[in-house]
Amino acid sequence: MDKPIYISALSLVTPLGNTIEQHFDAFENGISGIKIHEKAGFQQTAIPLAKREEITGNRYDTLLREALEKAKNAYPEISGKTAVIVSSTKGNIDLLPGDTFAETASIVHEFFPATDVLIISNACISGVIAINTAADYLFAGKYDQVLVIGIDAVSEFVSYGFQSLFALSNETCKPFDKSRNGTVLGEGCGIVLVSTQKPADFAVLYKGGSSSNDANHISGPSRTGEGLVRSIKKTFRRSGKKASDIDFISAHGTATVFNDEMESIAFGRMNLDQVPLNSMKGYFGHTLGAAGVLEIIMSIVSMEKNTLFPNLGFKETGTSVPLNIIQHIEQKALNTVLKTASGFGGGNASLILQKQS
Amino acid sequence: MKILAHSYVCPKGTFLNGKLVYNTAGEENPLKSAYQQLGAEYPKFYKMDVLSKMAFIGTELLLPFFPKDADLENDLQLIFANSSASQNTDNLFVESYEQLKNPSPSLFVYTLPNIVTGELCIRHKWYGENCFFIEETFNPAHFSEWAQMALNKGNNCCLCAWIEAKTNGEQECFLFLLTDSEKEAYSMELELSTLIKQYRNE
Amino acid sequence: MSDLKENLKAQIIEQLNLEDLTPADIQDDAPLFGDQGLGLDSIDALEFIVLLDSNYGIKISDPNEGKEIFQSVNTLADYISKHQ
CATH class of the missing domain: 3.40.47.10 (Thiolase/Chalcone synthase)
Structure with missing residues (x-):
């Protein structure tokens, strides 16, 4: 682990906005993306969700394209050997009964052609593992940079599943609080650049x-x-x-x-x-x-x-x-x-x- | 890098290092039959999804071939991949809420591909690193890269699997145990592609 | 009541995928959870809630209620006969 590896934020699309500045503002002002959604739960129950309401079509594809577009604008010049690692638990659930990840690589290629696309699906730790894997690739010298995309969309499938586990809150999400009573499902897509070269923007x-x-x-x-x-x-x-x-x-x-x-x-x-x-x-x-x-x-x-x-x-x-x-x-x-x-x-x-x- | 041992589980039978050990061709429930022939006492087997059942059987057979001096509790990395994630269970779960009108919690917990590696860790008390990749087809060069990266980080060996359970009935689990050696990665990759072809044609 | 218990045992085996058991292996008063009994776990408890709903039309909205109800085949049968 001798060579320096940099991480910088490229794009972030969630119910709170589609720029990093909008997210900073929301966090600064304590604004949550969570709202009660009538009839979104099993048997038309109301459940809280953090859902990007602007989306009307396929949620996964829309989130992915919007974040990729922003990332492409933030980082137009890719040079050197580049890989893309997508981290997602469910991919595009609307592709069931078929392969839910079948179209992911081709969507990535619309924006970053000729990159190697890898997908990691390892439940809720996928995002952290994807960045660890990106760093492993850079340490091994296989790539010069890796774009890591974390994405999941809200779906009936996952909502009903969490309801069947009695794991959803009925109001909002209160991590570590005494009165916490379950999680709230959300959706979003974030992209970071993991690179051996020091990027121009702020990087850690x-x-x-x-x-x-x-x-x-x-x-x-x-x-x-x-x-x-x-x-x-x-x-x-x-x-x-x-x-x-x-x-x-x-x-x-x-x-x-x-x-x-x-x-x-x-x-x-x-x-x-x-x-x-x-x-x-x-x-x-x-x-x-x-x-x-x-x-x-x-x-x-x-x-x-x-x-x-x-x-x-x-x-x-x-x-x-x-x-x-x-x-x-x-x-x-x-x-x-x-x-x-x-x-x-x-x-x-x-x-x-x-x-x- | 070299292959220490390999197994293959599919409906027609279970194989270890190229040899048929349990013939299950024509059985109504091939995985149950393979499990019973294996003789392991692990009632939880019956509750598992198809991915976990196949990996359970295939891994039990590989146990004698793990390096004796390795700290498997900490330094064994699990690297699994397939093209269809948890498709088979995903569709059963959809059926539970669309047709049966009751989303099943025990199906839902298997609607993630990496549950299979969790099941193996529980069974064998492995606390090491796990990663599940989704790829179109079995790619030996990728497994070789991932294993090399895992060994670079101080892991001692890697239990790898190409494991698929599709709704159309396609099922296979090709498990192989990799460790460091002088042998060139390229020849190991070639060996893997030959092995999976042989198993598929048996 | 004994018919109900026999049906329950068959439904438990089916719903929880306890393929290695037959109804005769489950005693009416044996604990269903924990190491002493059938060794069922938290997911099985949630699956019992599904079983009660789909087979008996009984809805349980708080899984904590289940602790008392799902102790044994006896307590389950008792609860069903009172609430159906």
Whole structure:
């Protein structure tokens, strides 16, 4: 891990807007993309969703094209060997009963022709794994740059599934709060550039990352946070960092009772419980395969602006290990940031970003 | 890089290192029959989706071939890929809410392709790294790249799979265990493409 | 009541994919969850909610209610006969 690897944000499309500035404004003003949607749930029930209402056609294709268009404008000149890694849990669900990822590569090629397109579908940790994989490719010298696209769209399929698990909130998403009662599904597409060349725009350094499986249950989080602890330890080892180096944690925080409890235990075990932390699910909802990329983009914005954004929806400690949840917007020098994610299949992933000195 | 061992599970039978071990051709429930012939005591098998069932059987057979000195708990990476993600279970889940009017939670939890790697980690207490890729066809060169990247990061070996369960009934699970060696990646890739062809034609 | 219990056992086996069991393997009063009984887990508990709805038209809106109801075939049968 000797050569520097840079990450910069290229585009972000969610219910909060389609520019990074719009997202900064929303985060600064505590605006959430979540609304109650009548009849969106199973048997016409009302459920909260963070849905981009401008979209009328196929949600996945529209999100993907809009974000690619913006990325192409932000980064018109690609030189050197380029790959694109798409991170998504469900792809284009409307292609069922066929292959839900069948058209993804050709849509990417409309904007970035002649790039190698890879797809990672590893539940809610896909985004963090995709960026780790992009860095692995750069370390191996196979590519000069990788565009990582995180995307998932709202669908009946996933809403009904989360309803069947009783995992959805009936109002809004309150990560780590005492009264949290489930997650809220969201949609979005975010694109970052992972590169060995220093980009012209603001970029941070990728210092290392890893994943670890809980080896415990396919849908329930580990009671001990074992997988998350192991992933953070491995990421610390690979990046040469330790708990006391971390200025901010962008946590997963889905706002289900068990997930947030698990994360609090893991952060406690790693002596990270005093580090300022947020979950961004209160703004975006849970965007599944897009979540890691979206949250990394906003972490890069945090680092650029030296701003800690509040954990929207949090009022009162609701985990057995109290964490340092960010409640008010605050200026702070952010040099080293830890990003974590956990998901179905027992997966956990993490990575470390550092400001260029 | 070299192949330590390989297995192949499909409706007509289960193979280990090129040899047929369980003939299930013509069986009404081939995977159940292979599981019973395997004789593993793991009642959870019956609750799994087709991807997990195939990988379960194929992996049990590979266990004796894992490197003895490796820290499998931490340093085994799982690299799986297919073209259809969790298509078979996805369509069953859609049926549960469209036809049966009750979205099934136990089907929903399998509507992600990476659940199969989670099942293997639970079964064998593997806490290492996992990644699931979606690709049009089996590409040995990609597996070789991914495995090399995993070994570069300090992993000791990789359990790889090309694993497909489509709604049209197409099912196969080609598992292979890779580790570092002097052998050139190119010849290993060639061997993989020959092996999968042989298994498919058996 | 005993017919109901026998039907329930068959439905449990079918709904939860317990292909290695027959109705005779499930005792009326044996715990369904935990290591002592059938070893069912949280997803199975949610699947019981589906079973009650699709086979008996009984709706449970809070999974926590299930804890008491899904203890054994006896408690399930009891609940069904009272709520149908």
